[in-house]
Amino acid sequence: MNEIPFDTAALGRWLDSQAAPGHGEQPELERLTGGSQNTLLLLRRGDERMVLRMPGTAADKARTDGLLREIRLVRALSGTDVPHAELIAADESGEILGAPFYVMKAVDGWSPTGGWPEPFDRDPQARRELAFELVDGAARLARVDWRARGLEGFGRPDGFHDRQVDRWLAFLGQYRFRELPGLDEAAEWLRRNRPAHYEPGIMHGDYQFANVMYHHGRPARLAAIVDWEMTTIGDPLLDLAWALLGWDGEYPRESGFYVDVSGMPTRTELLEHYERISGRPTDDIDYYLVLANWKLGVVLEKSYAALQRGKTVDPKVEMFGPLVLELIANAAELARSLPTKRN
Structure with missing residues (x-):
């Protein structure tokens, strides 16, 4: 030790x-x-x-x-x-x-980053429960009355979406070392399709399977949301989109995601569950999915750039190289498939 x-x-x-x-x-x-x-x-x-x-x-x-x-x-x-x-x-x-x-x-539970334990590794119904619980956690966080909880001034909710593109492009500019195809295309679409209105709430900022823990055994029950480094008062729907990055459109990916999400619920099922618990509509989820792919790509590129410059030796970061390109490309591809609604 x-x-x-x-x-x-x-x-x-x-x-x-x-x-x-x-x-x-x-x-x-x-x-x-x-x-x-x-x-x-x-x-x-x-x-x-x-x-x-x-x-x-x-x-x-x-x-x-x-x-x-x-x-x-x-x-x-x-x-x-x-x-x-x-x-x-x-x-x-x-x-x-x-x-x-x-x-x-101390939380008595397990983290999905090491893979699914029994029975979630082999029981499709049990695995479905994991996804519903993940979305349930985001929904419960979204409905917290943050002002009543003393979080006035914790973030800058006014103009949250107006700042996203320029803020994260400036962040990327501090370490950018390669071309990221689709970056500017997705950025321009995001600028033109910002939500006209949104309801501020507590946002985890990196909401995904890697940042939650589950209780042992069935039924699946979320034990804790962890790692709050990126938390703020922002738009909680971005947390929901972050949680759905393992879904290709309506269906969970069969392969290529960092955890096996095959057999999990459809996106529609998860959106309905989120709406029921949070009370928030998810009509504009495509905007948030473009933003989630794009923003995560920008964030992970910082770690990959550090690896390329010899400032880190973490071997896990090597996988970020192709993953960043995939995330940015996904954002641009989704943006191309959607109409531009606003200037």
Whole structure:
């Protein structure tokens, strides 16, 4: 186990002051995998299990500020029906461990990134349940009254769609090193087809199978939405579109996606479920699918560019090279198939 770079005795005293579980027990910490932006540590005090989340040792101010936003968001979700790892305590000051951090309840569940466990690997009906639960989580998040939860000023919902294209093109311009066919075509379509009206809500920002956990066994039940690094007040329908990137039109892909979504519900079934739970219409879902493909391609290109420049050695990032091209091409192809509605 890698050395823990802070005073665990000080952490224990602080946990006691916050009435955290395991009072008086010396904390035992173990590094966890999962999440790319922050450090995750399994925290044991006697028989109690918690998870501590904090910026990595080389984190810059932006990363630290992002974690502070996570703390605010998770605190706001307390008492809602949104599945999440419940907040136990947080130190925003950074005085205890040298950086802000928070402690949450450990989630007893599994992540789809390692593949489907039994019976979801072989039972088509069980696999359908996973998709409905994924969409259910997005719908529950979308219906949270964010103003009543103290999230005024958490994001800039006014003009959200007006900013998307220029913001992410500027982001791409900081590291762009190759041509991305279809990028400008999809961008122009997005500019011309922005929703005339939308209802702001909490948006996870990277909502997909990789960022949720499920309870063990059947029926499939969402245990927690995790990794809130990109959360904001924006348009929750973009989360829904992000979750549907494994679908080619109406039907789930038979192959080529990072998890096996074959046998899952049709897009129409999932849209109807989302509408029923969230109360939001999904008539303009094609716009959001163009934006989701396009934006994810831009975001992943940053990691791939870093790999090409020798700034990262993560072998998983190699797959982003062709994936980015596919996402951008998908955005452009879908845009070509749709009418242009507005200037």
